[in-house]
Amino acid sequence: MSAALLLPRKQFTREEVGRLLEAGFFAGERYELIDGDLIDKMGQNPPHAFVIGLVLKWLASFIEIGRIRVQLSMEASTEDRERSLPEPDFAVLVEDKLEYQRRHPRGDELVLVVEVSDTTVAFDLSRKAVLYARAGVPEYWVLDLVRRVLVAHRQSDGNQYKVSQMYSEHETISMEGRSEAVKVQDLLPGS
Numbered sequence: 745m746s747a748a749l750l751l752p753r754k755q756f757t758r759e760e761v762g763r764l765l766e767a768g769f770f771a772g773e774r775y776e777l778i779d780g781d782l783i784d785k786m787g788q789n790p791p792h793a794f795v796i797g798l799v800l801k802w803l804a805s806f807i808e809i810g811r812i813r814v815q816l817s818m819e820a821s822t823e824d825r826e827r828s829l830p831e832p833d834f835a836v837l838v839e840d841k842l843e844y845q846r847r848h849p850r851g852d853e854l855v856l857v858v859e860v861s862d863t864t865v866a867f868d869l870s871r872k873a874v875l876y877a878r879a880g881v882p883e884y885w886v887l888d889l890v891r892r893v894l895v896a897h898r899q900s901d902g903n904q905y906k907v908s909q910m911y912s913e914h915e916t917i918s919m920e921g922r923s924e925a926v927k928v929q930d931l932l933p934g935s
Contacts (some may be wrong), residue, residue, distance in 0.1 A: 808840075815833055857888050
């Protein structure tokens with residue numbers, strides 16, 4: 745075990761992070777709170793930013809734009825809520841509600857969450873998958889830009905996804921229960 749992992753750390757709560765933000769800390773910076781850790785949402789490299797546009801274009805071709813949330817927070821499950829406020833690259837709402845003015849959508853109010861992953865793929869496939877499964881997100885995709893694959897997680901049992909399938913760039917995928925399919929390579933930057 746490395747020395748860095750043994751050092752004491754400050755684990756934050758959502759309330760503490762909220763107070764820091766109100767006081768002007770982190771001005772101009774983006775962080776995501778996961779398990780009490782503030783994860784730096786560092787600037788996106790061009791391939792990541794390009795893929796955000798590709799996924800948005802595909803989703804907007806058959807889902808009304810008001811139901812597509814891009815890099816906005818969602819609620820974690822009750823047991824994770826105190827120390828986590830995930831901010832997926834995409835969250836597709838079941839319906840757009842006015843009450844989202846006062847609160848973030850819960851996982852069970854979403855039909856799909858997508859993470860575009862280049863440097864965080866191991867984290868996105870492990871801890872984030874558990875976090876989204878526990879939140880009740882029915883379908884979670886990880887677009888792995890390095891390996892050029894899409895990993896689809898489906899059928900949450902409340903703790904983890906029972907089905908996880910990898911799609912190569914030459915395969916097609918659609919959201920569960922939808923007919924609009926896309927070839928994985930159409931969601932990836934050119935090779």
